Amino acid sequence: MAELGKGVTAGKLALNVQKRLNRAQEKVLQKLGKADETRDSAFEELVANFNKQMTEGSKVQRDLKAYLAAVKAMHEASRRLQDCLADMYEPDWFGKEELDALVEDTDTLWLDYHQNLTDKSLLGLDTYLAQFPEIKARVAKRERKLVDFDSARHHFASLQKGKKKDDAKIAKAEEELGRAQRIFEELNVELQDELPVLWDSRVGVYVGTFQSLAGHQEKFHREMSKLSHNLNDIMTKLEEQRQLKKDATAAAKKGGAKSEEANHSQASSPAPKKLGPPPSRPPPRLSPSPDPKQQIAALLEDEAAAPDSDSDPTSITQQSSVTNGADADLPPGFLYKVKAVHEYTATDNDELELKVGDAVLVLAFDNPEEQDDGWLLGVKESHWFLKKDISAKGVFPENFTQKV
Secondary structure, three states: OOEEEOOEEHHHHHHHHHHHHHHHHHHHHHHHOOOOOOOOHHHHHHHHHHHHHHHHHHHHHHHHHHHHHHHHHHHHHHHHHHHHHHHHOOOOOOOHHHHHHHHHHHHHHHHHHHHHHHHHHHHHHHHHHHOHHHHHHHHHHHHHHHHHHHHHHHHHHHHHHOOOOOHHHHHHHHHHHHHHHHHHHHHHHHHHHHHHHHHHHHHHHHHHHHHHHHHHHHHHHHHHHHHHHHHHHHHHHHHHHHHHHHHHHHHHHHHHHHHHHHHOHHHHOOOOOOOOOOOOOOOOOOOOOOOHHHHHHHHHHHHHHOOOOOOOHHHHHHHHHHHHOOOOOOOOOEEEEEEEOOOEOOOOOOEOOEOOOOEEEEEOOOOHHHOOOOEEEEEEHHHHHHHOOOOOOEEEEHHHEEEO
16 A cells, blocks of 8 residues: 555544544534433543643743743843943052952852752753643543543444444444443543642642752852841941042132141231121121232332432332331321232222232221221321322221231
């Protein structure tokens, strides 16, 4: 007999086709109610449990794979974030070596976590579900063999009820019925033994899967908590180091400022606020200290502007009188002479405006109680020598001047 394919002959193909036709015809008759159907409610319950078990197991497998994919994605995100921190962390910052080791430990922990879940949870679940396709195929085969058995049973019964009995056909039908019944019962018995055991095994599988998952989660989060605590310590100490440097820098600047203030106390300290009348008078504005060369130039310019002692004997007398404190050429109430070392812009009509180098004759207050701390009363020397009156006198901040 010619072969149609590997292991398939024309006779076997024809036999399979005939079986399909007989099964289809038998199912139609059963649905139409023209042929009875062998039913086993206990087995049908086992099959229902099997289908439910397979559906639930497949869902757990699918969701566990999704969880593992999420773990892998979190691992990648964590690694990128940790690497970013390590790249930005400057070598001279606190804990650089510890941070690099922590980044490596974190990456290893994620890898171990993913691998353990795969090996201990997912693979066990995969093994459990791997048996379902084969059992499902045997359940379907049992269903087909049950139809074959019903068909053979009905064919044998119809031959027995026929008016013209053919003993040879009846004997052959009986033989086919016996063979169909034997094949069906072998499958039926095997499945009735296996399906309850498989149904009960789901508890152990779920316990093993989720117990393993929970154990590895606990270990992972415990170790990750330690690493997170260490990272937090590094960040805290880095901030402390930064604050210490900031405080040290501020202290150094403050020390430098104090030293400069000690050397240039009058130039750098703010002028005291005038407390007496008028009350609306603002505190004096301290202009930037001029360059020493500018001060010297101003002083020289002031000396140059003074009357020539060789050409004006009167000037010599006036200057000598100021120097020696003679009352004849000094304004009433004269105390001493000062020279402006900072510019001062008057903010009221009773204040004296100063430019660097201006010589001022300090006068006594008519009423000493009117004098405010840090303020003096005076008239510019140039005005006094020109007009011999003190009508242009005014108050000015003492620390803007220097006694001469």
